[in-house]
Amino acid sequence: MPILLILFIFIPLGEIFLLIEIGQVIGALATIALCLLTAGLGAALLRQQGLQTLARARQNLDRGMAPAMELLEGVALLVGGALLLTPGFVTDSLGLICLVPPTRHALVRLALARLEVQYGPAGPPPGAHNSSRGHTPDVIEGEFERRDDDHPDQR
Template sequence: MPTLLVLFVTVPLAELFLLIEVGQVIGALPTIALCLLTAMLGAALLRQQGLQTLARARGNLDQGALPAIELLEGVALVIGGVLLLTPGLVTDGVGFVCLLPFTRLWLVRLVLARLSVRVGPSGGGGPQSPGAGDDPHVIEGEYERRDEHHR
């Protein structure tokens, strides 16, 4: 929680500082125009990259493959779009990192390297199943589906 508090305090302060500094160099109206230009450019880039990512995800699904990378890229696109619509130059910079294909893929791979994802068959799990007992945060269990019309 302290990390979020630090972000909510430092990011707006950094935005204000940078906007004031840029405004002193190029003027107030050009600074506002720059913010509007980055928002419009970001919206166009978001639309184009979003459609490309959706097409790749659909292609993977058609081939029977899980579009995991494309789903994470979609998350990065949403984050980038939100950041670009937020007024400020710092958030615009981070937003463009999320929207540009090569930096977005780098971010996704960085996130994937930090995640531990296990995919395997469901059911029948017990102490003898592969991977059981490896992670103390994994709780083995069973479930039964009960539909309303079977009660």
């Protein structure tokens, strides 16, 4: 089974199980209030962390550096915010992991370790054929001379 299908089946089932168990212990209204409280706290944390990440990205751009780490942290914040808006304690826990700076940095470093990053200008590598622009890797140098007197219609 694909991993996303497994996640879409087992995470909601885990959420339902936890909501029922916690609701039996503290009551239904307290469980709903706790879900709303975690969503509100998560939204406040998301706003604060998002503004800090944006400020760091701006500082890097002002220094002439690419804000690569901040962009990846922004993706983690986006995922964390979406998870916090999803009702339930499992998704709230995963969302908080994405929002808290030490765990978010660890997640980004883990993602970077698994990705292959290439640096350099955009476009094909040097010497590659780019047919959309009509460039060819083989260049023939030479000289030419236009002679209008060879054409009879231009006399």
